[in-house]
Amino acid sequence: MEHEKQPAKLAFEAGTLLLKNLPLSKLPIELLRKIKWDERVECHRCMAYLYAPLVLALRDAGCCYEDNAREFAPLDLDLNTDFQLRTHQQEAFVAWKNAECRAVTALPTGSGKTFLAVTAINYLARPALVLVPTIDLLQQWASQLETFFQQPIGMLGGGAKDIRPITVSTYDSAVIHMEFIGGKFGFLVFDECHHLPGPVNRVAASMSIAPYRLGLTATPELDEEPAEALREYIGPLCCQIHIDQLEGEVLAPYATRQEKVKLDAQEAVAYQQSRKIYVEFLKKHGITFQRRDDWARFIGLCARMPDGRNVLSAFLEQKRIARGGRAKVQRTWEIIQEHRHERIIVFTAENDTAYMLGRKFFMPVLTHRTKVSERKEMLELFRSGEYPVLITSKVLNEGVDVPEASVGIIVSGSGSIREHVQRLGRILRAADGKQAVLYELISEGTSEENVSRRRREHRAYRRSGKFFRRRR
Amino acid sequence: MLTKDLMRYRRRGDYLKPIFIDTGDAKLLEFATELLAVYGDTGGKALTRGEIDELADPIVKGLSDLCLAKGLYKLITDRCEFAQPEHFDYSAMRKKVFLRASQLLRQQNCSFEKLAGHMNDDELQRFAAGDIFADLPENERLSRFRPLFPRELLERYNTAQVQALLMYAAELDIKVGAENAAELRRLFKYLKFFRLLAKIEEIKSPVGCKDMNFVRLQVSGPASMLDSLRKYGMQLAVFFPAVCALPRWSIRAEIKLRDRKHRLVLDEKSGLVSHYRNFSAYVPEEVMMFHRLFKQKVKDWKIVGEAPFIKNGREIFFPDLSFEHESGKVIHLELFHRWHRGELAKRLVFCNNDPTCPLLIGVDRSLLKSGYDNELQNDSFFSEKGFLFRDFPGVDRVRKLLNSLVG
Structure with a gap:
């Protein structure tokens, strides 16, 4: 009863809200389930992301409250652009506003997700934190936001720790710092938000009080649990537009070409021998890779069994040949030569193959090991056309803006549909007369055929007449 | 810190039991001595990561327990700092090579095998003939190594086994006994330093320890009670050496590994040695x-x-x-x-x-x-x-x- 006489008090502490004098009887049951009594500090506590529903519930119940959690105030922003939202962006923006400015929008790569976020930041005029998965995207977003808002943009990650009213952070850095800065921002933008639901990354969303949230992704398809996490920490999927709906207008027309490449005779023999050793070992120990811990079991057995080291070597060798055999290297070079007056991105599954190609072709390789200054210069020279080719493993899979690229060559990759769609997205930004083409090289008769089948299960690859197979 | 693949433990029902090593074992001490010697004086020239790996590899593989050998090697590597070679600007040279190769690509159809022979000058040709990515991390040179004694390494390994498991814990239930307030004060300083919270209660001293203060702490992060976050696992892991530095201690923790919950129970009888220095209380x-x-x-x-x-x-x-x-x-x-x-x-x-x-x-x-x-x-x-x-x-x-x- 005493609580009801005193105003409720909200304070931000280490990614949570400390709640005193809470009028529990006046709060909705779904909110009460998420609030707990903390005997360590003798008051109620809940995760910081519940700030908005809690404040709204207190207001609805006509309760007084003292808000010591919020450390942000409205911003005076001046958007420096003549750009207008295009039809599909307008549709997404309206859908997001209708979802109380807490929602996920799914737009294809190259369809202007950044400008949608800029419009939302300008609309809300609250300190905003943009979360991105990579250091390349951190720099790209910071540079674009600076151009749009004509003010210094904070950066968190890649060695930078500079918090400003508009800040860009990697997910990794946000996870570390959110318990300290979670009260400072009113708006969170989650770029490539399908990265958020992981058990570690979601902390970046749950420890912030930001009442307004926007999730951006080109690939919103998730399993049930991660999809629920996105709904909880950002909001519902309010708008989804597919690649093929924007092709030819907003996005460049494109073709996908799958090519089967025959291993040369020597490598074919080596592949079969290594594959046999590996597969027999799997059969002997009943490993099917259907169970989640099968990979750990395989590695464990390789470490313990007398023939384990040979098996591990055989596994690596057959994988190396399938992913980067001599015939594939040769065919990659031929494609590069065919398109030598265009801008080409070569994708590999792992760094070793990327550096192998870089050493053979004397072309720039961009991986997570590339120093920040060098990667920045590489992207600039690629955009300007001085480098026609950029070889990468995974760091360019997502988000990085290389609108000039029109040719993608997938030398190797995983079975992930998301990765495959994102790689296609790299070459789809529209430009006058641009016709994008994505090559996928598969070593014939190897496990790559199955991997390729898995990753092509997306509507972007199912269009009739848009891709053809070629056998070499 | 040991990674998941380097953890050694046994499962007994719901319980996890770290496999500790005998820190006085002559064979292991010899192994640790040999491994640490790799980082010793190399005639003034610092070794590269690759060279260190090459030297350490036969020593690591020489121990029958590869997981243990790799774990010890990892703990040593954690004490190393590596630096890029300063005398040569690889980025600048690479840029020249890439620009030249790009120019050649645009001008003519040629096989990639011939590119190296078409570089502009001798310097570029020599560079292209070598490894143009020689400044990758494996080629960085050792710039600093914080030395430790072989026995210390083995002691750290045992503590690191517990720390590796605690990375998968959300809460730690601790009972500690201290002979003076300074010891407990230090424990609470670490608790604050690692931004952990605790529910604290004074408990009865066991028989034979009447002169000691005993306290029970249920340690977790601020948000642990709301979400079984793994976020605090690292904080609990780095806090643990402050616990085992006390003369009497016991811990209980729930460890969530591969979607299964296990229990970890340990006390001072495990013989763990903390590497957090134990300064005696100074009375002004x-x-x-x-x-x-x-x-x-x-x-x-x-x-x-x-x-x-x-x-x-x-x-x-x-x-x-x-x-x-x-x-x-x-x-x-x-x-x-x-x-x-x-x-x-x-x-x-x-x-x-x-x-x-x-x-x-x-x-x-x-x-x-x-x-x-x-x-x-x-x-x-x-x-x-x-x-x-x-x-x-x-x-x-x-x-x-x-x-x-x-x-």
Whole structure:
């Protein structure tokens, strides 16, 4: 009863809200389930992301409250652009506003997700934190936001720790710092938000009080649990537009070409021998890779069994040949030569193959090991056309803006549909007369055929007449 | 810190039991000595990561337990810092090579095998003939190594096994016994330093340990109770060596590994050695003088050391002195100096919420700056149970306040 006489008090502490004098009887049951009594500090506590529903519930119940959690105030922003939202962006923006400015929008790569976020930041005029998965995207977003808002943009990650009213952070850095800065921002933008639901990354969303949230992704398809996490920490999927709906207008027309490449005779023999050793070992120990811990079991057995080291070597060798055999290297070079007056991105599954190609072709390789200054210069020279080719493993899979690229060559990759769609997205930004083409090289008769089948299960690859197979 | 693939433990029902090594084992000590020697003096030329790996590889593979060998190697590698070669600008040279190869690509159809022969000048040709990515991390050179003794390495390995498991814990239930307040105080400093919270209760000393203070702590992160976050696993792991530095300790933790919950139970009998340095408590000269004078001047009170005490199961106090009246009543004294302003403010909030707290507060006058004097004099708890002093409190002042509390 005493609580009801005193105003409720909200304070931000280490990614949570400390709640005193809470009028529990006046709060909705779904909110009460998420609030707990903390005997360590003798008051109620809940995760910081519940700030908005809690404040709204207190207001609805006509309760007084003292808000010591919020450390942000409205911003005076001046958007420096003549750009207008295009039809599909307008549709997404309206859908997001209708979802109380807490929602996920799914737009294809190259369809202007950044400008949608800029419009939302300008609309809300609250300190905003943009979360991105990579250091390349951190720099790209910071540079674009600076151009749009004509003010210094904070950066968190890649060695930078500079918090400003508009800040860009990697997910990794946000996870570390959110318990300290979670009260400072009113708006969170989650770029490539399908990265958020992981058990570690979601902390970046749950420890912030930001009442307004926007999730951006080109690939919103998730399993049930991660999809629920996105709904909880950002909001519902309010708008989804597919690649093929924007092709030819907003996005460049494109073709996908799958090519089967025959291993040369020597490598074919080596592949079969290594594959046999590996597969027999799997059969002997009943490993099917259907169970989640099968990979750990395989590695464990390789470490313990007398023939384990040979098996591990055989596994690596057959994988190396399938992913980067001599015939594939040769065919990659031929494609590069065919398109030598265009801008080409070569994708590999792992760094070793990327550096192998870089050493053979004397072309720039961009991986997570590339120093920040060098990667920045590489992207600039690629955009300007001085480098026609950029070889990468995974760091360019997502988000990085290389609108000039029109040719993608997938030398190797995983079975992930998301990765495959994102790689296609790299070459789809529209430009006058641009016709994008994505090559996928598969070593014939190897496990790559199955991997390729898995990753092509997306509507972007199912269009009739848009891709053809070629056998070499 | 050991990674998941380097953890060694056995499962017994729901329990996980780390597989510790014998830190006195001659064979393992020899192995550790050989491995550490790789990082020793190499005639003034620092080794590259690749060279170190190459030298260490046969030693690592020479031990029958590869997981153990790799774990020890990882702990040593964690103590290394590597630096890029400074004498050569690989990025600049690569740029020249890439620009030249791009130019050649645009100009003509040629096989990639011939590119190296078409570089502009001798320097570029020589560079292209070598490894153009020679500055990748494996080629970085050792710039600093924090040495340790072979036995220390083995001791660290055992502690690291527990730490690796704690990375998958959300909460740690600890019972500790300390011989003096300084030991417990250090534990709580680590707790604060790693931003952990604890529910604290004083527990009975076991038989044979009557001279020790025993405390139970349920340690977790602020948000642990709301979400089984793995976020605090690292903090719990780095906090653990502060626990096993105490003479008596036991821990219980729930470890979530591969979607299964396990229990980890350990105590001081495991023989773990903490690498957090254990400095003995230093008693300043003025404290000893206060003890002497108090004994001479005051007869109805006696100083009973500096026993920590707990209020409301959440706050532990480390008084600088504790006094016992002949009636049995115990009052503590906590002193705040100029660098303790934040702590003083927190203590006053707590004591004002709980005015029965058996605590006297002494504040060094040097702390009174920027108007804090007024704030302090207006504080209701301080006006009753507080006093000011310069450098160290006088016996008469303390006696007067103590007597006012026993009526």
